Amino acid sequence: MTDPKRPMVLVTGGAGYIGSHTCKILRQRGRDIIILDDLRIGHRAAALGAPLIQANLIDREKVQEVFEKYQPSAVVHFAAYAYVGESVTDPEKYYFNNVMGTLNLLAEMRRAEVDHLVFSSTCATYGTPDEVPIPESHPQRPINPYGRTKLMVEQMLHDFDHAYGLRSISLRYFNAAGSDPEGEIGEDHQPETHLLPLLCQVALGQREQIDIYGSDYDTPDGTCVRDYIHVNDLAEAHVLALEALERGAGSNAYNLGTGRGQSVREAIEAARHVTGHAIPARECPRRPGDPPALVAGAARARDELGWTPKYQSLESILETAWSWHRAHPSGYDEEGES
Ligand SMILES: NC(=O)c1ccc[n+]([C@@H]2O[C@H](COP(=O)([O-])OP(=O)(O)OC[C@H]3O[C@@H](n4cnc5c(N)ncnc54)[C@H](O)[C@@H]3O)[C@@H](O)[C@H]2O)c1
The missing domain is CATH 3.40.50.720 (NAD(P)-binding Rossmann-like Domain)
Incomplete structure (x- = not known):
């Protein structure tokens, strides 16, 4: 009430x-x-x-x-x-x-x-x-x-x-990225376009592989870098x-953001580690409009709002996403409540 x-x-x-x-x-x-x-x-x-x-x-x-x-x-x-x-x-x-x-x-x-x-x-x-x-x-x-x-x-x-x-x-x-650590709520988008839930869907066998859009960017391993x-x-x-x-x-x-970037290849490796599944990957052409790297300068939020992100590693973020997707392989729909 x-x-x-x-x-x-x-x-x-x-x-x-x-x-x-x-x-x-x-x-x-x-x-x-x-x-x-x-x-x-x-x-x-x-x-x-x-x-x-x-x-x-x-x-x-x-x-x-x-x-x-x-x-x-x-x-x-x-x-x-x-x-x-x-x-x-x-x-x-x-x-x-x-x-x-x-x-x-x-x-x-x-x-x-x-x-x-x-x-x-x-x-x-x-x-x-x-x-x-x-x-x-x-x-x-x-x-x-x-x-x-x-x-x-x-x-x-x-x-x-x-x-x-x-x-x-x-x-x-x-x-x-990631989900409620208590497992009550999570990410359920139709269609799904975000990398971490897509990796979980591959791990669950709902998708054959993960597509890597561009592997010739000017980044350390050639794939796009993002701040999760x-x-x-x-x-x-x-x-x-x-x-x-x-x-x-x-x-x-x-x-x-955390102020640290992770490449698509690093995210795939982290997902293999967290889920224990192979996660096959396929290299595809670049998508138009994808900047090579997007990483936050995050000092202002820290200094002025007193904000410090607790989840500092991609693995720790992925663990919460993986436990939600494993428990809810069809998202909220399986409970008939969406
Ligand atoms: N997910 C990301 O990585 C990300 C990154 C940057 C910014 N954002 C922004 O954060 C916000 C939330 O993102 P999200 O991933 O939770 O999206 P989401 O689609 O899961 O949530 C948006 C919600 O708004 C509702 N909605 C949309 N238009 C509406 C309208 N006209 N009237 C009433 N309800 C409406 C939808 O039903 C949905 O529940 C969005 O504004 C998005 O642009 C998201």
Whole structure:
């Protein structure tokens, strides 16, 4: 039950992968939350019984109703589409959902005088970086519509602060990975495009092999390098960002990564080690738009938010992913609750 006298946090996209892990931690910290998710991608079971309004941010009247009924004091905003490839073939879908949906949300926040927002941004706003690790001050030049929608929202947030005093923290995640160490929730995307769950699916015999897209990059072993960050570490950063806003911090943006990169080949080796399966791999041509290396310069989040990722090795992240996938080989669907 929610207590009407306690401040409530509205979590959009809270039934999705990162949102559900953040909701679990917010509730463990004694926060009252209300989830708004249309469940087109997310899963009801991932909400773990938290109050959930099944609605789309595009439905402005519904969003207004939620603000009037629950009177949240802050918003954590995950809801968006996040497939880079699909954003290239169907940009309308991405601009409409990610930009229009957020504009509705911000307009209703303004109307309800809610002035704290934590936003899910992405390293995809940097495009192909000039330097690695990438500092927050690096120019933002996204190379696909998905990244552009996220940059547009960051720009909207800047303007809403300037004009209306709506303070926000944009968290630019690198590669979210892993699962709830207690095994209650995990990553279940249809289709799956992320490397770690795909490796688990190969280990489970659900896929024949893992495809390596490009082995001639200018990286130590020729494959792409990414900064994998555990989903619970991301969740912790949201709690810290929210607390900072509540203490009066100004708007800001932070990279969230470990600051260390791992190549695709290193990830495959780690998956062989963690799962005990062979994980056959196949070398394929490069995919257009894949930067060779994306690694976070993560000092600002450490220095200003006091955030330190607990999961420092890819193996420790993979272990949590593997135990979720082994226990839920068909994802949430097997429980008939998605
Ligand atoms: N997964 C990553 O590695 C990663 C990296 C950088 C940024 N991000 C961003 O983090 C956020 C969460 O990512 P995720 O991997 O958990 O994605 P996800 O798809 O699992 O979760 C997004 C949730 O938002 C909901 N949603 C989408 N549009 C909606 C709308 N208009 N109205 C209501 N609900 C809506 C979906 O049903 C889903 O439950 C996204 O904004 C994504 O762009 C993710």
